[in-house]
Amino acid sequence: MAYTIKKVDVWVCDISNRPGTLARNLKVLADSGASLEFVIARRVNDDMSRAFFAPIKSKKQQSAAAQTGLRKAEGMHALRIEGPDKPGLGALLTHAIGEAGINLRGLSAAALGKRSVCYAAFATAGDAQNAAKIAKKALSKK
Numbered sequence: 001m002a003y004t005i006k007k008v009d010v011w012v013c014d015i016s017n018r019p020g021t022l023a024r025n026l027k028v029l030a031d032s033g034a035s036l037e038f039v040i041a042r043r044v045n046d047d048m049s050r051a052f053f054a055p056i057k058s059k060k061q062q063s064a065a066a067q068t069g070l071r072k073a074e075g076m077h078a079l080r081i082e083g084p085d086k087p088g089l090g091a092l093l094t095h096a097i098g099e100a101g102i103n104l105r106g107l108s109a110a111a112l113g114k115r116s117v118c119y120a121a122f123a124t125a126g127d128a129q130n131a132a133k134i135a136k137k138a139l140s141k142k
Contacts, residue, residue, distance in 0.1 A: 003083030003139045005132050010038070010121065011053045011065055012073040017043065022051060025068045029053065032064035037080075038119055040108055054078070054119070076105060077128035078121045081135055085116035093118065096138035102127050 015021045022041055029036065034056055041051040052073065056065050065071075081093065090109055097104060097120070106121040120135075122128040 003081060003136075005079055005081050005135055005139075007128060007132070008038075008054050008078050008080045008119070009056070010073045010076050010078045010119070011056050011070045012050060012076075013068065013070040014044070014048050014050050015041070015069075017047055017049055022049075025051065025053075025070070028064050028068050029056070029061065032061045033058065034061045034064070037117070038108070054080075075123055076121045077123070077125045078119055079128055079132055079135070081118040081120065081139075083116060083139065085111040085114055089116060090118070092138055093120070093135055096134050097131050100130065100134050102131050102134070 013025065015025065026036075026039070034053075036053055036055070038054040039051065041049050043049050053065070053070065056062055056070070090107075094104065094107070102122065104120055105123050107118065109116065109118040111117075120128075120131065122131055
């Protein structure tokens, strides 16, 4: 089974730490037809959290995202890597990318059953493009 690697835009917003705030943003996106594969929300301080979403594709979804304060994450160039889950997969990917001198800005990964998905973020488009080539080569040996 092959792995797919593709560039993905990640959207971000800061939200208040109040019950239901994230739910309201998700509802607006759902109503616009967005089918999110990736949502991460992290507390920044007592008053605020930062939330990341992907994908947001159509003009309708992008308009809804903008209405809730979401914007494309500047300085975050992300790859979505999906394929079979195997022991050591994360170590393989991060080692290959690190050995090439490319710094990860962020990483989120999950496995469900026999499948895995990883979102890897980089500071520049060039780093993401190079990391995609490196990941493809490393995964072809797995």
